[in-house]
Amino acid sequence: MGSDQVVVIMGVSGTGKTTVGRLLAAELGVPYAEADEFHSAANIEKMRSGTPLTDEDRWPWLDSLGAWAASRAGLGGVVSCSALKRVYRDRLRAAAPGLVFLHLSGSRELITERQSAREGHFMPASLIASQFEALEELGADEAGVVVDVTPAPEEIAAEAVGKLRKL
Numbered sequence: 001m002g003s004d005q006v007v008v009i010m011g012v013s014g015t016g017k018t019t020v021g022r023l024l025a026a027e028l029g030v031p032y033a034e035a036d037e038f039h040s041a042a043n044i045e046k047m048r049s050g051t052p053l054t055d056e057d058r059w060p061w062l063d064s065l066g067a068w069a070a071s072r073a074g075l076g077g078v079v080s081c082s083a084l085k086r087v088y089r090d091r092l093r094a095a096a097p098g099l100v101f102l103h104l105s106g107s108r109e110l111i112t113e114r115q116s117a118r119e120g121h122f123m124p125a126s127l128i129a130s131q132f133e134a135l136e137e138l139g140a141d142e143a144g145v146v147v148d149v150t151p152a153p154e155e156i157a158a159e160a161v162g163k164l165r166k167l
Helices: 017-028 041-048 055-071 086-095 108-117 125-134 153-165
Strands: 006-010 077-080 100-105 144-148
Touching (some): 006 086, 017 077, 055 077
16 A cells, blocks of 8 residues: 555544544545545534434535545545445445545444543434444455554554555
8 A cells, every 4th residue: 555545444433533544644644534524514413413314415425525535546645434335435436446445443332432432523322323233344355454443543553554555
């Protein structure tokens, strides 16, 4: 993996996508984009109220993320995006072929505990179950790696860099 590739940090809410994404981008010397900033106000309000987004809610969001990733092709970048379903990842890849996925993975118990401790985030812990139900693991034919989120963020980022460089 070179610093000219675009990496999508994926996983359920509460896995540390933002924290690890920023660390990874700094390590690679590329820009970081926060997926939450691409959501519409209506999507954020829907999640804040405890209502899971539908696929129809997500398509414009994914298209915006895909456009950002496409704009970084050959330049490199890191963007966070839950990308829970294969169809979402396929949509991102359609906009920006060559994306590499970093799946931050952890147990439901650990993620629920972390999400419950978060302050000031619009995603309530009550939606974690729906995220785990929607999660489709990376397929063998998808460019990407999986990293466990149990260690400290710096350790996660270091492991991610090592695994991504082997792709």
